[in-house]
Amino acid sequence: MTDATHCQAGDWVEVERVLLEPADRSTNLPPETAEKPLRMWIKGFAQAAGALGDAMTIETMTGRLVEGALSAINPGYFHTFGNPIPELAHVGVDLRARLADYHASEADAGTPAAGSAPKGGA
């Protein structure tokens, strides 16, 4: 059966593999990158049942067969907007107040502001 740690053939899964070991990497890298392997994750349909960490072949969306270690089953997306940013909370309030002041001063001076509403006709 399919659960968080086991997949069946045909399930949508992700596999992981090392594409380049540190020794095989480009020579023009900063040390903190050069000492790590270049890793790859790719999704597709499992070709057999397996458990997380098992060697697995998948068929990708283009029909390629790719081997790797099973790293996720039915992997989802969990990125968000997150909490409001307190340091940005003032921006809208300040700018709306500034616009109101500016429009009032322009009206006093008799010069129409770019944002002022067009005057309605009769």
Add this chain to the structure above:
Amino acid sequence: MATRFDAIMARRGEIMLNALGMDYSVFEQSPIAFDYEGMMAAHGYSLDDIVAIQTRAGVGNTPLLELRNLTDVVRSMSAPGKGARIFVKDEAANMAGAFKDRRASVSIHVAKEKGYEGVIAATSGNYGAAVSSQAARYGLKCIIVQETFDSRHIGQPEIVEKSRICEAFGAEVIQLTVGPELFFHMVELLDQTGYFAASLYSSFGVSGIETLGLEIAKEMTALTGAPPTHCVITHAGGGNTTGTARGLKRAGAGDTQIISASVDLSGLHMASDNDFNRKSFTTGHTGFGVPFATWPDRADVPRNAARSLRYIDRYLTVTQGEVFYITEAMSKIEGLERGPAGNTAMTAAVSLARDLPRDNTVVVQETEYTGAGKHHWAQLNFAREMGVEVRRGDPKDNAPGKVIVIPERPEQIQAKDFDVARMRTSYVRNALKNAPDGYAPTAADIVFLAADTNSDAAAVEAIIAALKEA
């Protein structure tokens, strides 16, 4: 023994020749010069043809909006008589959410015409979404190779979102850890699949952006009676600047000042596993902008069609905090919620418009889609998680990777001029460095270098003489 990396890279020329659908060698003129306009015209499509391809593909004809409230904010802090009108081309209205649809549409059309079974692009940006979307429409298979994660398998929310959208359009997405070897894997995949290389930097892609300049010239003329006095362009690899400027010129708007703008990421290394998740921007930054402008031929094609120094009049940089402030402001006073990277040029435009006469017109030529992950709040929350300080203050104290300073007042938004003369010198130095040892530039090379840096022969000769002395 040669590594797998070396073995593939040694065969790169032959693999790319098959994958690009075009032989670049016919344009080479010397170890320095090549026929740029010949290369740009070689696909045989007129601008009208490209408009037709894009109309059929559902790309372009995006709304041009006047930003009256933003203009008034600028005027509220300008000297009397100053404060240019600001407009934006809402490119987020394209099918995959960015101007990159224009770039992808021509490449994918060519791939289909030439009978390729699929396309491959190496990109962590909006271009991946654009290629995936167009490939879906044309019934082509699609592989997107992305630099997604650091070595701990943590990705910027913006890039993770781009993985999602590519997969939503049916692409196979290959997610990699940090490093320039994503191009190696792309070449390996091209060899394995025989697919078309939908390079960001081909003449197909860059020609596709020319319609953006064309639309801006036409729509501004209809709206204000003339093309814009200034066009501000978010600048990364240089294609956006190059294509838009070429389109404006082709539409007769040769007097429009071309202003490129990037987020200042100085101090961060683009291939560093430590810095990768501390950038808070995935594109539109100086980490791409400066190296690509000063040496365009570092891309995945033999000759890069994106040659921004040919067109740049000014290059402005803005800080991360300034861009996040303007992104928030755009939502709150213009009702336009868009992605932060696309607002880089908007931020520079606010600073620029302040010093220009009121009758000048400034067009910001793109927006990009926003959503979970691809949003300024998501980026700032993530920055905090990565140990970057976020605070209000003077944007002069912004330090990429360490502290993001959100301005307290719009007056504090001050774009900085990046020295274009210095970029021209770097470009000439790089051109000489990439020629064989001892090669002496000919008179024809000088003419090419002058065109490629938007300067003249005397200026190029002076740069070469100064470089020799140094």
